[in-house]
Amino acid sequence: MRLLPLCCALLGLGPVARSQPAPPPPAPDPAAATVNRFFTEALAHGQAQAQLRDLTRRYPGRLSGSPALAGAVGWSQQVLAGLGLDRVYTQDVSVRHWERGAPESVQLLAAAGAQPLAAAALGNSAATAPGGLTAGVIEVQSLAQVEQLGRAGIAGRIVFFNRPMNPAVARTPEAYSAAGDQRNRGPAVAAKYGAVAALTRSLTFARDDWPHTGNTAFLPAGPKIPAAALSLLAADRLARALAADPATRVSIQIHAQSYPDAPSHNVIGELRGTEFPDEIILVGGHLDSWDLTPGAHDDGAGVVQALEVLRLFRALGLRPRHTLRCVLFTNEENGLAGATRYATLARTAGGRHLFAVESDSGGFSPTGFNLGSTQGNAHERADRWRPLFEPWGLWHFARGTGGADVGPLLLQGVTVAGLTPDSQRYFDYHHAASDTLDQVNPRELHLGAAALAALIWLVDTQGL
């Protein structure tokens, strides 16, 4: 790419064509000036990337129950205290406490010797016996296939869920959801039929050797078995080995352990509303991450964007009419205890939630928002603001459910939203050790923070 000033000048095709008088532009929306200030301030002076560096370097692996999550709770209180807010406080939350323990090992036992397969135990996985386990493997593409195979085909074996995410969709979260049953419920179904362990293909499009963990659920009264995600390269290697020799065996060692619930905290900072202090606009992200990752996109990005929203209001000298509350939730990844606790307290506390928006889809270029409401089409009402956002690359207000952490508020009738960044790269890093700061572009991160702030300001001043 190169500059084309000559060509543009010759043709008068630049943004300002001099050869013919332009029609008068439409009168600008008076709100545009403020919306633009949010974006230019964030792009020129945004602090989110610097804070994300600090958070991910000091507190990687912020899983519930970990010292890293406790450190991040303290860190975020300090950052909020430095923003000149009206109130900073925490809510006590009791969270699940599962630990991976010593590194897991998954090995393919081939004729040529044992080959390591890159793997990560799933959250909630059981441990193997101390010496590990070795068994034959049955590869399946669906949970229904396990049901069909039944105990005769499953018992005593390792079930290998290997259905890929569908690449042919535009929005990667759809592919993630469609393949997610394998990780979420596959091990439980395999256990029901006597499987000794489960392996799942990582929920990613990245053809590399990073395994992507995530939570798996077992029935309260059902058996728990060891379960791990394989990297895409490892999954393909195992599938090739099984195709060549269906009797191929795999050995697994997992040292995971569940502990009693641990104390944690939601961290909250507020700018009190000048006109409606009891009406709350919430912006949030979640402090916790998986244990094996710095959690830069998931959800360090959402945390620092929520903090940046407050900073932007302060930097622009804007006092919100309604109380602007930043909520950094705990335990989104394996329990949602933070969001559940927040919503429970909200029901009994004074004050009413007018709007709650979260960022938990990565720090990529923002393209729009999804909005959800039990009382009508919030996304259609928000659509009047599209002309204000389009100059900054955000072009759609879609119907949705906001996100996991604002979900409990939606169930209480609050209008919710979630930032929708470009989704193409999100699952390349999601729940993997590769979710690092260097995969976050500061401009993209700061555009997202500005978009959140601008939407909040519009809701605050114009209503939704």
Added chain:
Amino acid sequence: MRLLPLCCALLGLGPVARSQPAPPPPAPDPAAATVNRFFTEALAHGQAQAQLRDLTRRYPGRLSGSPALAGAVGWSQQVLAGLGLDRVYTQDVSVRHWERGAPESVQLLAAAGAQPLAAAALGNSAATAPGGLTAGVIEVQSLAQVEQLGRAGIAGRIVFFNRPMNPAVARTPEAYSAAGDQRNRGPAVAAKYGAVAALTRSLTFARDDWPHTGNTAFLPAGPKIPAAALSLLAADRLARALAADPATRVSIQIHAQSYPDAPSHNVIGELRGTEFPDEIILVGGHLDSWDLTPGAHDDGAGVVQALEVLRLFRALGLRPRHTLRCVLFTNEENGLAGATRYATLARTAGGRHLFAVESDSGGFSPTGFNLGSTQGNAHERADRWRPLFEPWGLWHFARGTGGADVGPLLLQGVTVAGLTPDSQRYFDYHHAASDTLDQVNPRELHLGAAALAALIWLVDTQGL
């Protein structure tokens, strides 16, 4: 981020709400099915990323006159020959031949000793004398400032152009253009007043130590001086040193040399039109890159996307009504001789160009197109296709001039276009050694190729 199936199901807020009958959807545009096939085929089976890996590994540094560019010419002929086209051929083009020679050296001479500054000679730079040069430095923010300082302030010194790109704009090419005069013409203006050399702040937002090269122009009869770009970290270091001690000196060694023009080639492949074989729809990118970089985004991405467009038509069994011509231009970076030659030959050859679209803004998620025409508002006419593209994330048809390689055709009255990908990261890698394959996401690259193919198919079947 996590799945929210329960929450969605409870509220009936998913894409399929079961509790109330949905209104009948609007009748789909019959063209949508074919547009969607381009995207799903590219996402599921795209070859562009594999080809880009091959191109950038085998032929990095494809500058005009280099063996790497000659290799890329041969490589692309082979790829085209494998696509089952009606015709593959080349056009002879005489191109500028400038070489960097041995690695340049720029050193800050501080009291504590010499400190290396990461630098890259600009294309067209003169060499220093064999032993290098050492001089004082005058930092400026604009070309006008050099004119004001005049010979008294400039002669015998190194002029350091240090005006940053404006971070507060949404579209990074605008910031690039606004700061580009420093690199494009700064050294020539400095030379006019007797500067012994010029240093320019790299045209990037990336705060790292990669220098970003690019062409600089000297007046045909004017003096040529050594000129190099500094990385952002190096530029800031130099600025700090000058602030502390305006007498700070810098030594520069550049070994660049200009040679007589070299032979090169545009590479062309065609699918002949079934109804209008003499009417041409062109899709293009440029084969050459700067010498110090694999040129993955600039413009390996455009090359493999143009090749993928042909593959997509073949894979979908679609024969274009007009001749579909893939043109891989040579010498875009420092001369535009390939595009100029192509347009000159097009004027005298049989056939008429109906439309010419290029990709030369990186292999990032496509957001839309810019269109240019001397005969009206092509972008407004194309706007009727927005509903076909929005499901795939492309949402705007803007007024523009296509791009550098189709520019000469625009001057002949051809309607042109350029793919507009997300621009936030482009200048992080542009013209730098960091423009590597691992910065290209295959899904983003393939979405761009599909978008090009879909637009071409719409122009072919419906007219623009």
